[in-house]
Amino acid sequence: SDAVRVAAVDLGATSGRVMAGRVGPRSLHLEEAHRFPNGGVRAHGSLFWDVLGIHREVLAGVKEVARTGPLDGIGIDSWAVDYGLLDRDGHLLGNPYSHRDSRTDGVAARVLQQVGAEEMYATTGLQQLPFNTVYQLVAARGTAALEAAETLLLLPDLLGYWLTGAVGAERTNASTTGLYDVRSRTWATDLAARVGLPWAVLPPLREPGELVGTVLPEVAAQLGSTPDLPVVAVGSHDTASAVVGVPATEDDFAYISSGTWSLVGLELEKPVLTEAARLADFTNEGGVDGTVRFLKNVMGLWVLSESVRSWADERIAGADLPFLLAGAADAPPLRTVVDINDPRLLPPGTSAATSMPARIARLAEEAGEPVPRTPVAVTRCILDSLALAYRRHLRAAAELAGRAPTVVHVVGGGAQNHLLCQLTADATGLPVLAGPSEAAALGNVLVQARALGAALPDLAAMRDLVRRTHELHRFEPRSGLDWDAAEARVASS
Numbered sequence: 399s400d401a402v403r404v405a406a407v408d409l410g411a412t413s414g415r416v417m418a419g420r421v422g423p424r425s426l427h428l429e430e431a432h433r434f435p436n437g438g439v440r441a442h443g444s445l446f447w448d449v450l451g452i453h454r455e456v457l458a459g460v461k462e463v464a465r466t467g468p469l470d471g472i473g474i475d476s477w478a479v480d481y482g483l484l485d486r487d488g489h490l491l492g493n494p495y496s497h498r499d500s501r502t503d504g505v506a507a508r509v510l511q512q513v514g515a516e517e518m519y520a521t522t523g524l525q526q527l528p529f530n531t532v533y534q535l536v537a538a539r540g541t542a543a544l545e546a547a548e549t550l551l552l553l554p555d556l557l558g559y560w561l562t563g564a565v566g567a568e569r570t571n572a573s574t575t576g577l578y579d580v581r582s583r584t585w586a587t588d589l590a591a592r593v594g595l596p597w598a599v600l601p602p603l604r605e606p607g608e609l610v611g612t613v614l615p616e617v618a619a620q621l622g623s624t625p626d627l628p629v630v631a632v633g634s635h636d637t638a639s640a641v642v643g644v645p646a647t648e649d650d651f652a653y654i655s656s657g658t659w660s661l662v663g664l665e666l667e668k669p670v671l672t673e674a675a676r677l678a679d680f681t682n683e684g685g686v687d688g689t690v691r692f693l694k695n696v697m698g699l700w701v702l703s704e705s706v707r708s709w710a711d712e713r714i715a716g717a718d719l720p721f722l723l724a725g726a727a728d729a730p731p732l733r734t735v736v737d738i739n740d741p742r743l744l745p746p747g748t749s750a751a752t753s754m755p756a757r758i759a760r761l762a763e764e765a766g767e768p769v770p771r772t773p774v775a776v777t778r779c780i781l782d783s784l785a786l787a788y789r790r791h792l793r794a795a796a797e798l799a800g801r802a803p804t805v806v807h808v809v810g811g812g813a814q815n816h817l818l819c820q821l822t823a824d825a826t827g828l829p830v831l832a833g834p835s836e837a838a839a840l841g842n843v844l845v846q847a848r849a850l851g852a853a854l855p856d857l858a859a860m861r862d863l864v865r866r867t868h869e870l871h872r873f874e875p876r877s878g879l880d881w882d883a884a885e886a887r888v889a890s891s
């Protein structure tokens with residue numbers, strides 16, 4: 399048959415999944431084969447990823463896909479910026495850190511003093527996030543691990559290396575490191591050298607759609623697969639894959655990839671590296687097929703999931719998500735709004751005083767806003783504040799890029815949060831088209847399918863197929879709430 403069947407590994411900070419994807423001339427079908435929880439692990443004062451555990455779950459999931467039908471390829475995407483280091487024997491040097499670890503506190507400011515924010519932006523085009531790989535590596539300068547490192551692999555590339563033995567850096571994810579030159583589309587080796595980093599650890603770049611390699615004999619035996627099974631490079635940054643899966647038919651669309659983070663922006667042909675874009679702190683990450691993801695990282699549903707985690711820890715009854723969202727839908731709107739991108743919301747809480755709800759309460763107090771006292775009130779505050787941030791950043795993106803989007807596509811798990819989707823429509827004044835929630839896995843499947851011969855010539859063809867095979871939910875903007883006034887409250891605090 400001319401259908402292609404692949405395994406899409408899509409790793410998120412709170413859960414990972416392996417999906418079986420089947421692509422035919424007019425069909426696109428996704429089925430979950432395996433899902434597992436993920437999260438940072440605290441050890442010896444640091445926050446790590448359990449990367450061997452993730453590798454084990456990837457194998458289990460792909461094995462399940464292989465057991466249930468023919469398997470033509472494997473593709474892996476995950477969150478960005480985090481990496482593992484290999485020694486000269488090809489072994490992993492220590493556990494990869496989570497980007498929410500505090501070792502990068504204060505590092506960015508020091509680096510910017512040395513390099514200059516203007517030059518940094520002109521080269522990398524990135525939003526200043528404290529955890530960009532460059533800052534993680536500067537924080538690691540002088541450590542035994544970095545000194546012994548021969549090769550740096552971003553997480554999806556590390557997992558691909560364990561499957562195939564091949565090293566490389568997939569371009570969309572490389573573009574998030576702060577060590578990639580957005581103009582020349584090569585590693586920014588000069589910049590790396592200037593901040594004292596061993597740039598030779600950066601492996602050759604590879605394109606989404608390129609073959610990573612075929613699985614090692616030992617891996618094929620573990621998977622019960624054929625020995626020549628290809629691993630295909632996809633948009634290995636999950637956001638790049640999610641943007642491929644945006645079911646847009648319009649030319650001028652905005653998107654929100656809504657998960658642990660909300661990535662809010664536009665797809666462009668060329669980066670916007672103006673002084674205005676730098677001051678607005680917008681990112682120009684690399685997309686599939688040479689596109690640019692011009693977007694802003696918004697703290698996202700992390701703030702809510704981390705709150706729910708702390709309420710569960712404190713054994714507060716009835717603070718499960720369905721109850722909270724139902725309550726929030728009936729709660730008074732725009733009662734408390736906060737700057738949801740305050741960097742103090744980045745790390746996980748470690749005590750009652752640093753729990754997420756406690757930090758939200760502190761932000762509200764500082765801003766002179768009514769302090770939300772119940773889990774439902776905190777939930778409403780988070781959702782209103784997210785919608786407010788989407789409004790502000792989508793307007794900024796449109797203005798900076800000279801675009802006028804007519805629709806906002808919301809993809810990812812947050813597409814299932816109907817209250818947030820409605821508030822997003824209300825706040826932006828634009829219709830919201832929500833879904834699919836598995837856009838990243840779909841983008842992963844589509845790029846693999848094309849590499850394996852499916853007739854999907856370009857992003858438009860891939861998006862058209864998603865649109866024809868997935869149902870979307872439409873939210874019309876409602877008037878009646880004073881979002882301008884709410885925005886002014888946050889801005890003046």
Ligand code: LFR
Nearest residue numbers: 476477478479636637659695
């Ligand atoms: C989303 C995401 C964002 C990136 C953040 C950290 O999952 O990949 O795009 O900024 O995680 O890696």
